Amino acid sequence: MLSAIALVLVVPALAQYYQANATCPTxxxxxxxxxxxxxxxxxxxxxxxxxxxxDYSVIGPALQAVHSSSSPxxxxxxxxxxxLYLTYPRNTGPTPNNVVICPTYGTEEPWPNAAFQNCTEGxxxxxxxxxxxxxxxDTLNQLWIVDSGIPAGETSAIQYGAKIMSxxxxxxxLKRTYVxxxxxxxxxxxxxxxxxxxxxxxxxxxxxxxxxxxGSLLAIDLDTGNVLRRLYNTTVAKADExxxxxxxxxxxxxxxxxxxxxxxxxxxxxxLASGNVYWGVxxxxxxxxxxxxxxxxxxxxDAEVLAGVVFPSQCGTEQAGLTADSNGRVYIMxxxxxxxxxxxxxxxxxxxxxxxxxxGGSGLVAPDNYxxxxxxxxxxxxxxxxxxxxxxxxxxxxxxxxLSPGRQYGNVDARKGPFLSxxxxxxxxxxx
Numbered sequence: 133m134l135s136a137i138a139l140v141l142v143v144p145a146l147a148q149y150y151q152a153n154a155t156c157p158t159x160x161x162x163x164x165x166x167x168x169x170x171x172x173x174x175x176x177x178x179x180x181x182x183x184x185x186x187d188y189s190v191i192g193p194a195l196q197a198v199h200s201s202s203s204p205x206x207x208x209x210x211x212x213x214x215x216l217y218l219t220y221p222r223n224t225g226p227t228p229n230n231v232v233i234c235p236t237y238g239t240e241e242p243w244p245n246a247a248f249q250n251c252t253e254g255x256x257x258x259x260x261x262x263x264x265x266x267x268x269x270d271t272l273n274q275l276w277i278v279d280s281g282i283p284a285g286e287t288s289a290i291q292y293g294a295k296i297m298s299x300x301x302x303x304x305x306l307k308r309t310y311v312x313x314x315x316x317x318x319x320x321x322x323x324x325x326x327x328x329x330x331x332x333x334x335x336x337x338x339x340x341x342x343x344x345x346x347g348s349l350l351a352i353d354l355d356t357g358n359v360l361r362r363l364y365n366t367t368v369a370k371a372d373e374x375x376x377x378x379x380x381x382x383x384x385x386x387x388x389x390x391x392x393x394x395x396x397x398x399x400x401x402x403x404l405a406s407g408n409v410y411w412g413v414x415x416x417x418x419x420x421x422x423x424x425x426x427x428x429x430x431x432x433x434d435a436e437v438l439a440g441v442v443f444p445s446q447c448g449t450e451q452a453g454l455t456a457d458s459n460g461r462v463y464i465m466x467x468x469x470x471x472x473x474x475x476x477x478x479x480x481x482x483x484x485x486x487x488x489x490x491x492g493g494s495g496l497v498a499p500d501n502y503x504x505x506x507x508x509x510x511x512x513x514x515x516x517x518x519x520x521x522x523x524x525x526x527x528x529x530x531x532x533x534x535l536s537p538g539r540q541y542g543n544v545d546a547r548k549g550p551f552l553s554x555x556x557x558x559x560x561x562x563x564x
Contacts, residue, residue, distance in 0.1 A: 191471070192508030192556070199553040200238045203227070204531035207266030208518040208553060211301045212273060216553065217243060218529060219277070219518075222263045222284040224538065230261040231277060244304035257281060258292040258311050266453075266518055270328040271564060275301045278326040278340060281312075288320050296326055296338055296352065310338065310352050316361045319346045325453065325518075327404045328354075329424060337428055339402060339409050346370060347398025349411065351428045362427055362434070368441050369399040371415030377450040378468050379515070379534035387541050395539075401454035403462050405563055406477040406496055408442075410462050412451035419447050419454075419464065444502040447473065452533070453518040455526070457560035463507065465516040465528065471509035472516055472528070472556070475502045508556050521562045529553040 199216050207219030216234040220227040229249050232240040242249050251260040263280045270276060281293025294312040299305065312323065324343040330336040335355025342348040342361070347369025351360045363369045374394045377384045386393040400414035409427055412419040426432060426440045449466035456462045460478035476482050479493040486501045512530075519528035530553065533539070535546035 188511050190510050191506050192510075195508065195510055195512060195554045195556055197552050198237070198527060198555050199234050199529075200550040201240070201529075201553070202549055202551075204533070204536070204547060204549075204551045205529045205553070206517050206531060207231075207264070207268075208520055208527060208529040209267040209269045209275060210520045210522045210527045211269055211275070212522070214522065216527065217267045217275065218553070219264050219267050221265050221280075223282075224284075224536070226284045230264040231267055244299055244306070256292055257290055258295055258309050262290065262293040265323070266325050268326055268328065269301070269520065269522075269562070270298075271330050271562075273301055274307065274328075275299045276326055276328060276338070278323055280323050282322060289317050289322075294321065294323050296323075296340070310354070310357055310359075312350065312352075312359055316350070316359060319365070320344045321348065321350075321361070323350065324400055325402045327402050327409075329404055330354075332424060333428065337424070339404065339424070339427070341399040341402045341411055342369070343398050343400045343414060345396040345398060347413065349399060349409065349422075349427065353428070358430075360428065360430060362437050363399075363441070364434075366438055368418075368420050368438070368443070369411075369413065371396045371398055371413060372418075375415040377415070377534070379539075380470070384534050384539050385541075386538060387543060388538075389543060390541070401451050401465065403454035403456040403563065405456035405462050406460045408477070410454055410456070412447070412454055412464060414450060414452065417446045417449055417451075417468075418443070419451060420444075442499050444475070444499045445504070447475075447504050449473065452516060453528075455519040455521060456563035457521050457526075457558060458562060458564050459560045460563075461558075461560065463519060463526065463558075464504075465519060466506075467515045467534065469506075469509060470511060470513045472507045472513070472519070472526070473504050474507050475504050477502075507558070512552070512554070521558060521560065523561070524557060524559050525555040526558045527553065527555045 205218040206221050209217040219231050229242045231243050233243040234240050263282050264277045266278050268276045277297050279295050281289030297309045298307045321342050322344040324341045326340045328338050338352040340350040346365040348364040349362050386395050395415045397414040399411050401412045403410045408421040410421045420441050422441045449468040452465040452467050459481050461474050461476050463474045466473045479495050479497050483491045514530045515533040516528045517531050532547040537543040537545045
């Protein structure tokens, strides 16, 4: 396996080589497979066992680069016109633009406009961006942003700052803002990612992960604006104690100069599939799901909600973002494995006999029958963070998060741009 140093040197060099020697269309809808960088579309591109210690097996379909960023993005969305959107959160410092649209392979513009990007002195924080984490397209073709409301350098959300906002992707007009009440800010609530179900209830519901050390899930009634905070400070939303992840073969700690500590990031990635909310706890190798109907039921006690959480298994990796497709397949951005993995939740999509249950059929896959599989593995996948699906393709961004200063001894910034977003074939549409 390549060493971390080799990857830091080789991956940017590969990207620069392919960018210089191949033309990537600005409209990647017509990409003919020559967009670079990419990997061979094979399950195993080298002999096994490897013949050389530096051999690195590549699994899955080819990657196609769709955008090059000079800074590391975190959030990603794709609209029906195959236009890409990225977010640049302010978790470690200011960024000039919080949300951008990507007209071409190497260009970006503030979205929906420049005025939203930074609040001015005295401006109501519900009307501008404080710290947008992700941008998401829903089934009504509305673009949603989730804003933690935590300014750069701070640890708690400011008044009216924590929110989700829906926009018309064509006109860029703001449609509605849902502010998370300050009463729910306790214990440094940190809204990180969002998914929308427009068919649930009378006007739909939004589901949000809270990645604070205590962790929780939030649910917002899109009709009334009421907000529930559930699973707060429970093991299903909190990091493993003294968690140590692995990246490119190297253990990762939290560093403040030479002082070592551990990351405590809680509930992070989220996806909706098969009537459930799926989420992963970032500083762990655990993922869970719960019926959406149970999570939004205000009449249920915290104990009843917790009892409804299902733990299918560990997933074999620290996880960043999650997404799901129209076949009920849930994908996990597997940062420790330079990979994207998945599990089928619909029995009709299962292709193997598992625990005596033959492939195919109907209904949901039983929790004990979930099998994690690898969609794609490549040295180019340097911390896949957020992903979105459209027209058979999964689009995802990479940001080399584990090479950032807070995760490196002496706070060295080992990241090397450009930071590339890719697409990979999955043969399905977005979750419905």
